[in-house]
Amino acid sequence: MGVVCVYFYPVPEGKSGQQVVDGIQKQIELLGAVKTGNFCVDCETFQAGSGIQNTPQRQVNILHSSEQPASCFAILDTGTCLVADALFDGLMQKLKHYYQQRKGSKIESKGQRYEYGDFIFKVGSVSQASNFKGILVEIEYCPCVVAGDCMNLMKEMSQSLLGSAVAEQQSSFLKTKTDMIYTPADTMSQYLEHFNNFKKATSVNQAMNR
Amino acid sequence: MANQTPNQIEQLHKALKLTQRLRSNVTQVFQKLSDGFEDVEKKDKYLLNDLHKTLSSVNTDLSDLEAGSSTLGPLTAASNSTNSTLICVDPIIDKTSTYTQLIHTYKWTDKMKEQASYASNLLKENQFKRTPIQSGTFTKRLRRSQPACCYPQSNVDVLLNSLIHQYRDTMHISVVRPLGSSAVVMIVLGKTLKALLVLRGMVIEWVKVKGYTEDFHGEDGKVDIWSSSRYQVFQKITQHVTAATLHYYAPEMPDIAIKSLIIWLQSYSTLFSTPCQKCGQFLQNGLPPTWRDLRTKKAYHERCKLMEK
Numbered sequence: 001m002g003v004v005c006v007y008f009y010p011v012p013e014g015k016s017g018q019q020v021v022d023g024i025q026k027q028i029e030l031l032g033a034v035k036t037g038n039f040c041v042d043c044e045t046f047q048a049g050s051g052i053q054n055t056p057q058r059q060v061n062i063l064h065s066s067e068q069p070a071s072c073f074a075i076l077d078t079g080t081c082l083v084a085d086a087l088f089d090g091l092m093q094k095l096k097h098y099y100q101q102r103k104g105s106k107i108e109s110k111g112q113r114y115e116y117g118d119f120i121f122k123v124g125s126v127s128q129a130s131n132f133k134g135i136l137v138e139i140e141y142c143p144c145v146v147a148g149d150c151m152n153l154m155k156e157m158s159q160s161l162l163g164s165a166v167a168e169q170q171s172s173f174l175k176t177k178t179d180m181i182y183t184p185a186d187t188m189s190q191y192l193e194h195f196n197n198f199k200k201a202t203s204v205n206q207a208m209n210r
Numbered sequence: 211m212a213n214q215t216p217n218q219i220e221q222l223h224k225a226l227k228l229t230q231r232l233r234s235n236v237t238q239v240f241q242k243l244s245d246g247f248e249d250v251e252k253k254d255k256y257l258l259n260d261l262h263k264t265l266s267s268v269n270t271d272l273s274d275l276e277a278g279s280s281t282l283g284p285l286t287a288a289s290n291s292t293n294s295t296l297i298c299v300d301p302i303i304d305k306t307s308t309y310t311q312l313i314h315t316y317k318w319t320d321k322m323k324e325q326a327s328y329a330s331n332l333l334k335e336n337q338f339k340r341t342p343i344q345s346g347t348f349t350k351r352l353r354r355s356q357p358a359c360c361y362p363q364s365n366v367d368v369l370l371n372s373l374i375h376q377y378r379d380t381m382h383i384s385v386v387r388p389l390g391s392s393a394v395v396m397i398v399l400g401k402t403l404k405a406l407l408v409l410r411g412m413v414i415e416w417v418k419v420k421g422y423t424e425d426f427h428g429e430d431g432k433v434d435i436w437s438s439s440r441y442q443v444f445q446k447i448t449q450h451v452t453a454a455t456l457h458y459y460a461p462e463m464p465d466i467a468i469k470s471l472i473i474w475l476q477s478y479s480t481l482f483s484t485p486c487q488k489c490g491q492f493l494q495n496g497l498p499p500t501w502r503d504l505r506t507k508k509a510y511h512e513r514c515k516l517m518e519k
Protein backbone atom coordinates (compact mmCIF):
# COMPACT_ATOMS: atom_id res chain seq x y z
CA MET A 1 0.00 0.00 0.00
CA GLY A 2 1.48 3.27 -1.12
CA VAL A 3 0.33 6.82 -1.71
CA VAL A 4 -2.78 7.34 -3.86
CA CYS A 5 -4.03 10.36 -5.77
CA VAL A 6 -7.55 10.29 -7.19
CA TYR A 7 -8.09 12.73 -10.07
CA PHE A 8 -11.33 13.98 -11.57
CA TYR A 9 -11.09 13.77 -15.35
CA PRO A 10 -13.59 16.08 -17.09
CA VAL A 11 -15.53 14.84 -20.12
CA PRO A 12 -15.31 17.48 -22.85
CA GLU A 13 -18.50 18.44 -24.68
CA GLY A 14 -19.32 16.33 -27.70
CA LYS A 15 -17.56 13.27 -26.34
CA SER A 16 -19.05 10.31 -24.53
CA GLY A 17 -17.68 9.05 -21.25
CA GLN A 18 -16.65 5.76 -22.87
CA GLN A 19 -14.62 7.60 -25.52
CA VAL A 20 -12.71 9.51 -22.88
CA VAL A 21 -12.09 6.34 -20.83
CA ASP A 22 -10.79 4.60 -23.95
CA GLY A 23 -8.47 7.53 -24.61
CA ILE A 24 -7.00 7.43 -21.10
CA GLN A 25 -6.58 3.64 -21.23
CA LYS A 26 -4.77 3.92 -24.54
CA GLN A 27 -2.43 6.48 -23.01
CA ILE A 28 -1.73 4.17 -20.07
CA GLU A 29 -1.10 1.19 -22.33
CA LEU A 30 1.28 3.26 -24.48
CA LEU A 31 3.35 3.90 -21.37
CA GLY A 32 3.83 0.13 -21.08
CA ALA A 33 1.41 -0.66 -18.28
CA VAL A 34 -0.12 -4.13 -18.02
CA LYS A 35 -3.83 -4.84 -17.44
CA THR A 36 -4.35 -6.61 -14.14
CA GLY A 37 -8.12 -7.01 -13.92
CA ASN A 38 -10.98 -4.82 -12.77
CA PHE A 39 -11.61 -2.75 -9.71
CA CYS A 40 -14.58 -1.24 -7.96
CA VAL A 41 -15.06 1.36 -5.23
CA ASP A 42 -18.59 1.83 -3.96
CA CYS A 43 -20.21 4.14 -1.47
CA GLU A 44 -23.59 4.05 0.28
CA THR A 45 -24.95 6.85 2.41
CA PHE A 46 -26.91 6.31 5.60
CA GLN A 47 -28.87 9.05 7.27
CA ALA A 48 -29.41 9.31 10.99
CA GLY A 49 -33.13 8.97 11.53
CA SER A 50 -35.42 11.28 13.47
CA GLY A 51 -34.66 9.40 16.66
CA ILE A 52 -32.97 12.36 18.32
CA GLN A 53 -34.46 15.79 18.01
CA ASN A 54 -32.61 19.07 17.91
CA THR A 55 -29.48 17.58 16.47
CA PRO A 56 -28.36 18.29 12.93
CA GLN A 57 -28.94 15.37 10.58
CA ARG A 58 -25.91 13.17 10.64
CA GLN A 59 -24.69 11.08 7.75
CA VAL A 60 -22.44 8.10 7.62
CA ASN A 61 -20.92 6.86 4.36
CA ILE A 62 -20.01 3.22 3.98
CA LEU A 63 -17.34 2.55 1.36
CA HIS A 64 -15.85 -0.65 -0.01
CA SER A 65 -12.84 -1.13 -2.25
CA SER A 66 -11.84 -4.18 -4.28
CA GLU A 67 -8.23 -3.41 -3.28
CA GLN A 68 -9.11 -4.09 0.39
CA PRO A 69 -11.82 -6.76 -0.03
CA ALA A 70 -11.92 -7.74 3.64
CA SER A 71 -12.45 -4.21 4.94
CA CYS A 72 -15.29 -1.78 5.21
CA PHE A 73 -14.75 1.97 5.63
CA ALA A 74 -17.27 4.09 7.51
CA ILE A 75 -16.72 7.84 7.16
CA LEU A 76 -18.73 10.48 9.00
CA ASP A 77 -19.46 13.98 7.65
CA THR A 78 -16.84 15.25 10.00
CA GLY A 79 -14.21 13.18 8.23
CA THR A 80 -13.77 10.68 11.04
CA CYS A 81 -13.07 7.31 9.47
CA LEU A 82 -13.63 3.89 10.93
CA VAL A 83 -11.94 0.95 9.26
CA ALA A 84 -13.74 -2.27 10.10
CA ASP A 85 -14.13 -5.82 9.02
CA ALA A 86 -16.45 -6.45 6.08
CA LEU A 87 -19.00 -7.78 8.61
CA PHE A 88 -19.68 -4.16 9.54
CA ASP A 89 -22.25 -4.09 6.71
CA GLY A 90 -24.39 -6.52 8.66
CA LEU A 91 -24.16 -4.31 11.72
CA MET A 92 -25.43 -1.33 9.71
CA GLN A 93 -28.47 -3.38 8.72
CA LYS A 94 -29.16 -4.05 12.39
CA LEU A 95 -28.98 -0.32 13.08
CA LYS A 96 -31.58 0.53 10.45
CA HIS A 97 -33.92 2.03 13.03
CA TYR A 98 -31.36 4.68 13.67
CA TYR A 99 -29.41 4.85 10.40
CA GLN A 100 -31.52 4.61 7.27
CA GLN A 101 -30.06 3.97 3.87
CA ARG A 102 -30.77 6.81 1.49
CA LYS A 103 -32.65 5.48 -1.53
CA GLY A 104 -30.63 5.53 -4.71
CA SER A 105 -27.61 6.91 -2.90
CA LYS A 106 -25.26 4.12 -3.95
CA ILE A 107 -22.52 5.55 -6.13
CA GLU A 108 -19.58 3.59 -7.50
CA SER A 109 -16.45 3.90 -9.60
CA LYS A 110 -15.70 0.85 -11.74
CA GLY A 111 -13.16 0.05 -14.39
CA GLN A 112 -9.84 -1.35 -15.48
CA ARG A 113 -6.81 -1.76 -13.23
CA TYR A 114 -3.23 -1.48 -14.58
CA GLU A 115 0.26 -2.03 -13.19
CA TYR A 116 3.37 -0.25 -14.36
CA GLY A 117 6.57 -0.83 -12.37
CA ASP A 118 5.75 0.29 -8.84
CA PHE A 119 2.65 2.21 -10.00
CA ILE A 120 -0.98 1.12 -10.09
CA PHE A 121 -3.46 2.95 -12.34
CA LYS A 122 -7.23 2.65 -12.12
CA VAL A 123 -9.54 4.24 -14.66
CA GLY A 124 -13.02 4.34 -13.23
CA SER A 125 -16.40 5.34 -14.66
CA VAL A 126 -18.56 6.76 -11.90
CA SER A 127 -22.24 5.93 -11.90
CA GLN A 128 -25.13 6.47 -9.53
CA ALA A 129 -28.29 4.41 -9.99
CA SER A 130 -26.93 3.38 -13.42
CA ASN A 131 -26.53 7.01 -14.53
CA PHE A 132 -23.05 7.94 -15.76
CA LYS A 133 -21.62 10.73 -13.64
CA GLY A 134 -18.03 11.17 -14.70
CA ILE A 135 -14.53 9.76 -14.67
CA LEU A 136 -12.09 9.29 -11.79
CA VAL A 137 -8.50 8.21 -12.40
CA GLU A 138 -6.53 6.80 -9.50
CA ILE A 139 -2.72 6.73 -9.47
CA GLU A 140 -0.95 4.81 -6.73
CA TYR A 141 2.78 4.82 -6.08
CA CYS A 142 3.34 1.75 -3.94
CA PRO A 143 6.89 2.05 -2.47
CA CYS A 144 6.25 5.41 -0.77
CA VAL A 145 4.25 5.80 2.44
CA VAL A 146 4.35 9.56 3.01
CA ALA A 147 2.21 11.66 0.66
CA GLY A 148 4.33 14.78 1.09
CA ASP A 149 7.47 12.95 -0.08
CA CYS A 150 6.15 11.89 -3.46
CA MET A 151 3.70 14.69 -4.35
CA ASN A 152 5.92 16.11 -7.09
CA LEU A 153 6.72 12.67 -8.41
CA MET A 154 2.98 11.93 -8.60
CA LYS A 155 2.39 15.23 -10.33
CA GLU A 156 4.94 14.34 -12.99
CA MET A 157 3.28 10.98 -13.60
CA SER A 158 -0.22 12.44 -13.75
CA GLN A 159 0.94 15.21 -16.08
CA SER A 160 2.30 12.70 -18.56
CA LEU A 161 -0.85 10.59 -18.43
CA LEU A 162 -3.71 13.02 -17.89
CA GLY A 163 -2.34 16.38 -18.96
CA SER A 164 -1.26 19.26 -16.79
CA ALA A 165 -4.77 20.68 -16.27
CA VAL A 166 -5.89 17.54 -14.46
CA ALA A 167 -2.57 17.10 -12.66
CA GLU A 168 -2.93 20.53 -11.07
CA GLN A 169 -5.83 19.43 -8.89
CA GLN A 170 -4.70 18.37 -5.53
CA SER A 171 -7.10 17.00 -3.05
CA SER A 172 -7.65 19.36 -0.15
CA PHE A 173 -7.59 16.26 1.95
CA LEU A 174 -4.07 15.23 0.89
CA LYS A 175 -2.71 18.69 1.66
CA THR A 176 -3.46 18.12 5.32
CA LYS A 177 -1.72 14.75 5.42
CA THR A 178 1.69 15.57 4.02
CA ASP A 179 3.95 13.96 6.60
CA MET A 180 1.80 11.27 8.13
CA ILE A 181 1.87 7.67 7.00
CA TYR A 182 -0.66 7.18 4.24
CA THR A 183 -3.39 4.56 4.81
CA PRO A 184 -6.10 2.98 2.63
CA ALA A 185 -8.65 5.00 4.61
CA ASP A 186 -7.10 8.14 3.11
CA THR A 187 -7.87 6.81 -0.36
CA MET A 188 -11.49 6.23 0.63
CA SER A 189 -11.73 9.79 1.93
CA GLN A 190 -10.54 11.06 -1.45
CA TYR A 191 -13.16 8.99 -3.24
CA LEU A 192 -15.85 10.28 -0.90
CA GLU A 193 -14.79 13.85 -1.60
CA HIS A 194 -15.16 13.23 -5.35
CA PHE A 195 -18.44 11.33 -4.95
CA ASN A 196 -19.88 14.22 -2.96
CA ASN A 197 -18.77 16.65 -5.68
CA PHE A 198 -20.57 14.54 -8.30
CA LYS A 199 -23.74 14.54 -6.20
CA LYS A 200 -23.54 18.28 -5.66
CA ALA A 201 -23.07 18.86 -9.39
CA THR A 202 -26.14 16.76 -10.09
CA SER A 203 -28.32 18.68 -7.68
CA VAL A 204 -27.09 22.00 -9.14
CA ASN A 205 -27.93 20.73 -12.65
CA GLN A 206 -31.34 19.63 -11.50
CA ALA A 207 -31.97 23.00 -9.92
CA MET A 208 -30.94 24.76 -13.14
CA ASN A 209 -33.18 22.57 -15.24
CA ARG A 210 -36.26 23.33 -13.19
CA MET B 211 66.11 -46.80 -18.77
CA ALA B 212 68.40 -44.18 -20.18
CA ASN B 213 70.68 -44.20 -17.15
CA GLN B 214 71.93 -47.81 -17.77
CA THR B 215 75.54 -48.24 -18.96
CA PRO B 216 76.13 -49.97 -22.35
CA ASN B 217 77.68 -52.93 -20.53
CA GLN B 218 74.59 -53.39 -18.44
CA ILE B 219 72.41 -53.23 -21.51
CA GLU B 220 74.46 -55.96 -23.12
CA GLN B 221 74.08 -58.12 -20.01
CA LEU B 222 70.38 -57.48 -20.12
CA HIS B 223 70.19 -58.60 -23.75
CA LYS B 224 72.12 -61.72 -22.90
CA ALA B 225 69.80 -62.55 -20.05
CA LEU B 226 66.75 -62.02 -22.23
CA LYS B 227 68.18 -64.33 -24.87
CA LEU B 228 68.97 -66.95 -22.22
CA THR B 229 65.44 -66.71 -20.91
CA GLN B 230 64.09 -67.21 -24.41
CA ARG B 231 66.30 -70.27 -24.94
CA LEU B 232 65.32 -71.70 -21.59
CA ARG B 233 61.66 -71.31 -22.41
CA SER B 234 62.00 -72.93 -25.83
CA ASN B 235 63.96 -75.88 -24.34
CA VAL B 236 61.40 -76.36 -21.59
CA THR B 237 58.63 -76.26 -24.21
CA GLN B 238 60.51 -78.94 -26.20
CA VAL B 239 60.70 -81.24 -23.18
CA PHE B 240 57.02 -80.94 -22.49
CA GLN B 241 56.21 -81.33 -26.20
CA LYS B 242 58.12 -84.60 -26.35
CA LEU B 243 56.56 -85.86 -23.14
CA SER B 244 53.07 -85.01 -24.28
CA ASP B 245 53.59 -86.69 -27.69
CA GLY B 246 53.95 -89.97 -25.82
CA PHE B 247 56.25 -92.87 -26.51
CA GLU B 248 55.24 -95.29 -29.25
CA ASP B 249 57.13 -98.49 -29.90
CA VAL B 250 58.93 -98.25 -26.58
CA GLU B 251 60.76 -101.59 -26.96
CA LYS B 252 62.72 -100.63 -30.06
CA LYS B 253 63.59 -97.04 -29.35
CA ASP B 254 63.59 -96.74 -25.57
CA LYS B 255 67.25 -96.23 -25.36
CA TYR B 256 67.16 -93.51 -28.00
CA LEU B 257 64.17 -91.73 -26.40
CA LEU B 258 65.65 -91.73 -22.93
CA ASN B 259 68.84 -90.39 -24.34
CA ASP B 260 66.99 -87.61 -26.10
CA LEU B 261 65.06 -86.62 -22.95
CA HIS B 262 68.21 -86.62 -20.95
CA LYS B 263 69.87 -84.36 -23.49
CA THR B 264 67.08 -81.78 -23.50
CA LEU B 265 66.78 -81.80 -19.70
CA SER B 266 70.47 -81.22 -19.29
CA SER B 267 70.33 -78.31 -21.76
CA VAL B 268 67.49 -76.84 -19.66
CA ASN B 269 69.68 -77.27 -16.66
CA THR B 270 72.65 -75.47 -18.21
CA ASP B 271 70.41 -72.68 -19.51
CA LEU B 272 68.98 -72.15 -16.05
CA SER B 273 72.36 -71.96 -14.39
CA ASP B 274 73.59 -69.60 -17.14
CA LEU B 275 70.61 -67.34 -16.55
CA GLU B 276 71.14 -67.38 -12.81
CA ALA B 277 74.76 -66.46 -13.25
CA GLY B 278 73.89 -63.67 -15.71
CA SER B 279 71.11 -62.17 -13.59
CA SER B 280 73.32 -61.98 -10.49
CA THR B 281 75.56 -59.52 -12.37
CA LEU B 282 72.60 -57.34 -13.38
CA GLY B 283 71.49 -56.19 -9.92
CA PRO B 284 68.15 -54.53 -9.23
CA LEU B 285 66.50 -52.23 -11.79
CA THR B 286 67.59 -48.75 -10.80
CA ALA B 287 65.06 -46.92 -12.98
CA ALA B 288 62.04 -48.21 -11.11
CA SER B 289 63.43 -47.41 -7.70
CA ASN B 290 64.00 -43.66 -8.17
CA SER B 291 60.96 -42.96 -10.37
CA THR B 292 58.17 -40.59 -9.30
CA ASN B 293 54.50 -41.44 -9.44
CA SER B 294 54.16 -39.95 -12.89
CA THR B 295 56.90 -42.14 -14.41
CA LEU B 296 55.27 -45.14 -12.77
CA ILE B 297 52.13 -44.30 -14.69
CA CYS B 298 54.26 -44.15 -17.82
CA VAL B 299 55.78 -47.60 -17.12
CA ASP B 300 52.47 -49.25 -16.32
CA PRO B 301 51.48 -51.10 -19.54
CA ILE B 302 47.73 -50.91 -18.85
CA ILE B 303 47.85 -47.13 -18.81
CA ASP B 304 49.36 -47.16 -22.32
CA LYS B 305 45.86 -47.49 -23.67
CA THR B 306 44.70 -44.32 -21.93
CA SER B 307 46.12 -40.85 -22.49
CA THR B 308 46.58 -39.97 -18.82
CA TYR B 309 50.31 -39.57 -19.03
CA THR B 310 50.32 -37.27 -22.06
CA GLN B 311 47.56 -35.19 -20.55
CA LEU B 312 49.59 -34.90 -17.38
CA ILE B 313 52.59 -33.64 -19.31
CA HIS B 314 50.39 -31.08 -21.09
CA THR B 315 49.01 -29.86 -17.80
CA TYR B 316 52.50 -29.39 -16.39
CA LYS B 317 53.54 -27.39 -19.39
CA TRP B 318 50.42 -25.26 -19.25
CA THR B 319 50.85 -24.52 -15.54
CA ASP B 320 54.45 -23.51 -16.12
CA LYS B 321 53.41 -21.14 -18.87
CA MET B 322 50.64 -19.63 -16.77
CA LYS B 323 53.03 -19.06 -13.90
CA GLU B 324 55.40 -17.26 -16.19
CA GLN B 325 52.69 -15.04 -17.66
CA ALA B 326 51.24 -14.30 -14.24
CA SER B 327 54.60 -13.03 -13.10
CA TYR B 328 54.77 -10.73 -16.14
CA ALA B 329 51.26 -9.45 -15.37
CA SER B 330 52.11 -8.86 -11.75
CA ASN B 331 55.13 -6.83 -12.75
CA LEU B 332 53.04 -4.72 -15.09
CA LEU B 333 50.33 -4.17 -12.48
CA LYS B 334 52.87 -3.02 -9.94
CA GLU B 335 53.60 -0.06 -12.18
CA ASN B 336 49.91 1.05 -12.02
CA GLN B 337 48.99 1.00 -8.36
CA PHE B 338 45.26 0.68 -7.64
CA LYS B 339 44.44 2.63 -4.57
CA ARG B 340 42.17 0.02 -2.96
CA THR B 341 44.22 -3.07 -3.64
CA PRO B 342 46.79 -3.87 -0.99
CA ILE B 343 50.06 -4.41 -2.82
CA GLN B 344 52.46 -6.89 -1.33
CA SER B 345 55.62 -4.98 -2.06
CA GLY B 346 57.87 -2.23 -0.84
CA THR B 347 56.94 -0.33 2.28
CA PHE B 348 53.39 -1.62 2.32
CA THR B 349 54.26 -5.17 3.28
CA LYS B 350 55.38 -4.43 6.79
CA ARG B 351 52.28 -2.47 7.73
CA LEU B 352 49.93 -5.04 6.21
CA ARG B 353 51.43 -7.88 8.14
CA ARG B 354 50.90 -6.12 11.41
CA SER B 355 47.29 -5.04 10.78
CA GLN B 356 44.50 -7.48 11.41
CA PRO B 357 42.42 -8.76 8.50
CA ALA B 358 39.16 -6.80 8.43
CA CYS B 359 37.06 -9.95 8.60
CA CYS B 360 38.66 -11.11 11.85
CA TYR B 361 37.96 -8.15 14.14
CA PRO B 362 36.66 -9.30 17.52
CA GLN B 363 32.98 -8.85 18.26
CA SER B 364 33.67 -6.21 20.92
CA ASN B 365 35.38 -3.89 18.41
CA VAL B 366 32.46 -4.21 16.01
CA ASP B 367 30.00 -3.47 18.82
CA VAL B 368 31.88 -0.32 19.82
CA LEU B 369 31.72 0.94 16.23
CA LEU B 370 28.04 0.09 15.81
CA ASN B 371 27.08 1.67 19.14
CA SER B 372 28.82 4.89 18.17
CA LEU B 373 26.94 4.88 14.85
CA ILE B 374 23.61 4.26 16.60
CA HIS B 375 24.16 7.35 18.77
CA GLN B 376 25.63 9.53 16.07
CA TYR B 377 22.78 9.06 13.59
CA ARG B 378 19.80 8.54 15.90
CA ASP B 379 18.10 11.67 14.52
CA THR B 380 18.00 10.45 10.94
CA MET B 381 18.04 6.68 11.10
CA HIS B 382 17.19 3.92 13.48
CA ILE B 383 19.94 1.31 13.62
CA SER B 384 19.55 -2.04 15.36
CA VAL B 385 21.93 -4.99 15.57
CA VAL B 386 21.14 -8.68 15.95
CA ARG B 387 23.37 -11.74 15.84
CA PRO B 388 21.15 -14.62 14.82
CA LEU B 389 24.02 -16.94 13.98
CA GLY B 390 26.92 -16.32 16.32
CA SER B 391 29.45 -13.59 15.72
CA SER B 392 28.26 -12.21 12.35
CA ALA B 393 26.30 -9.04 13.00
CA VAL B 394 23.13 -8.26 11.06
CA VAL B 395 22.61 -4.49 11.05
CA MET B 396 19.11 -3.23 10.32
CA ILE B 397 18.70 0.41 9.38
CA VAL B 398 15.41 2.27 9.11
CA LEU B 399 15.92 5.50 7.20
CA GLY B 400 13.17 8.00 7.97
CA LYS B 401 9.93 6.74 6.51
CA THR B 402 11.61 5.98 3.22
CA LEU B 403 13.41 2.67 3.34
CA LYS B 404 14.86 -0.14 5.40
CA ALA B 405 18.32 -1.57 4.80
CA LEU B 406 19.98 -4.71 6.08
CA LEU B 407 23.75 -5.20 6.22
CA VAL B 408 25.42 -8.49 7.11
CA LEU B 409 28.91 -8.05 8.54
CA ARG B 410 31.69 -10.59 8.75
CA GLY B 411 34.03 -9.04 11.25
CA MET B 412 34.06 -5.50 9.86
CA VAL B 413 33.50 -6.44 6.24
CA ILE B 414 30.07 -5.82 4.71
CA GLU B 415 29.19 -9.12 3.13
CA TRP B 416 25.56 -8.71 2.09
CA VAL B 417 23.10 -5.89 1.51
CA LYS B 418 19.32 -5.82 1.08
CA VAL B 419 17.11 -2.75 0.79
CA LYS B 420 13.35 -2.86 1.25
CA GLY B 421 10.42 -0.51 1.57
CA TYR B 422 9.31 1.11 4.82
CA THR B 423 6.27 -1.18 4.99
CA GLU B 424 8.26 -4.34 4.32
CA ASP B 425 9.92 -6.46 6.95
CA PHE B 426 13.21 -8.33 7.30
CA HIS B 427 11.63 -11.01 9.46
CA GLY B 428 10.22 -14.14 7.89
CA GLU B 429 6.93 -15.74 8.85
CA ASP B 430 8.71 -17.78 11.52
CA GLY B 431 9.98 -14.56 13.13
CA LYS B 432 13.60 -15.23 12.18
CA VAL B 433 15.73 -12.69 10.34
CA ASP B 434 15.35 -13.18 6.60
CA ILE B 435 18.36 -11.77 4.76
CA TRP B 436 17.56 -13.35 1.39
CA SER B 437 14.14 -12.21 0.19
CA SER B 438 14.05 -9.13 -2.03
CA SER B 439 11.73 -6.16 -1.90
CA ARG B 440 8.54 -6.48 -3.90
CA TYR B 441 9.13 -2.98 -5.29
CA GLN B 442 11.36 -2.38 -8.30
CA VAL B 443 12.78 0.81 -6.84
CA PHE B 444 14.23 -0.99 -3.81
CA GLN B 445 15.50 -3.90 -5.89
CA LYS B 446 17.43 -1.36 -7.93
CA ILE B 447 18.73 0.42 -4.84
CA THR B 448 19.90 -2.93 -3.43
CA GLN B 449 22.10 -3.28 -6.51
CA HIS B 450 23.44 0.23 -6.14
CA VAL B 451 24.21 -0.14 -2.43
CA THR B 452 26.01 -3.43 -3.11
CA ALA B 453 28.14 -1.62 -5.67
CA ALA B 454 28.81 1.14 -3.15
CA THR B 455 30.05 -1.34 -0.50
CA LEU B 456 32.73 -2.35 -2.99
CA HIS B 457 33.61 1.28 -3.61
CA TYR B 458 33.95 2.11 0.08
CA TYR B 459 35.69 -1.18 0.91
CA ALA B 460 38.97 -0.44 2.65
CA PRO B 461 40.76 -3.39 4.24
CA GLU B 462 43.17 -1.02 5.98
CA MET B 463 40.42 0.99 7.69
CA PRO B 464 37.28 -1.18 7.81
CA ASP B 465 35.51 1.09 10.33
CA ILE B 466 35.79 4.05 7.94
CA ALA B 467 34.34 1.88 5.18
CA ILE B 468 31.20 1.12 7.21
CA LYS B 469 30.85 4.73 8.38
CA SER B 470 31.15 6.15 4.87
CA LEU B 471 28.59 3.71 3.53
CA ILE B 472 26.11 4.67 6.23
CA ILE B 473 26.64 8.38 5.62
CA TRP B 474 26.15 7.81 1.91
CA LEU B 475 23.03 5.72 2.57
CA GLN B 476 21.48 8.68 4.39
CA SER B 477 21.26 10.55 1.09
CA TYR B 478 18.42 8.18 0.15
CA SER B 479 16.12 9.91 2.62
CA THR B 480 15.09 12.17 -0.26
CA LEU B 481 14.54 9.24 -2.61
CA PHE B 482 11.01 10.25 -3.64
CA SER B 483 11.29 14.01 -3.23
CA THR B 484 14.42 14.92 -5.23
CA PRO B 485 14.53 15.11 -9.01
CA CYS B 486 17.46 13.82 -11.03
CA GLN B 487 20.38 16.28 -11.07
CA LYS B 488 21.05 15.50 -14.71
CA CYS B 489 17.66 15.54 -16.46
CA GLY B 490 15.60 17.38 -13.84
CA GLN B 491 12.82 14.79 -13.96
CA PHE B 492 11.50 12.64 -11.16
CA LEU B 493 10.74 9.54 -13.17
CA GLN B 494 12.62 7.52 -15.73
CA ASN B 495 11.00 4.23 -16.80
CA GLY B 496 8.74 4.49 -13.78
CA LEU B 497 11.66 4.76 -11.33
CA PRO B 498 12.79 7.77 -9.30
CA PRO B 499 16.53 8.69 -9.24
CA THR B 500 17.84 5.53 -7.57
CA TRP B 501 21.55 6.36 -7.71
CA ARG B 502 23.39 8.69 -5.36
CA ASP B 503 26.79 9.95 -6.38
CA LEU B 504 29.48 8.38 -4.19
CA ARG B 505 31.25 11.70 -3.57
CA THR B 506 28.67 14.45 -3.96
CA LYS B 507 25.65 12.31 -2.89
CA LYS B 508 23.58 13.98 -5.60
CA ALA B 509 20.60 12.11 -7.01
CA TYR B 510 20.74 10.59 -10.50
CA HIS B 511 18.73 8.16 -12.55
CA GLU B 512 20.60 5.00 -13.36
CA ARG B 513 20.93 5.97 -17.01
CA CYS B 514 21.66 9.65 -16.33
CA LYS B 515 24.57 8.62 -14.10
CA LEU B 516 26.18 6.84 -17.03
CA MET B 517 25.79 9.95 -19.20
CA GLU B 518 27.30 12.18 -16.53
CA LYS B 519 30.65 10.41 -16.58
Ligand SMILES: [Zn+2]
Nearest residue numbers: 486489511514
Ligand atom coordinates in the same frame (compact mmCIF):
# COMPACT_ATOMS: atom_id res chain seq x y z
ZN1 LIG C 1 17.78 11.66 -14.91
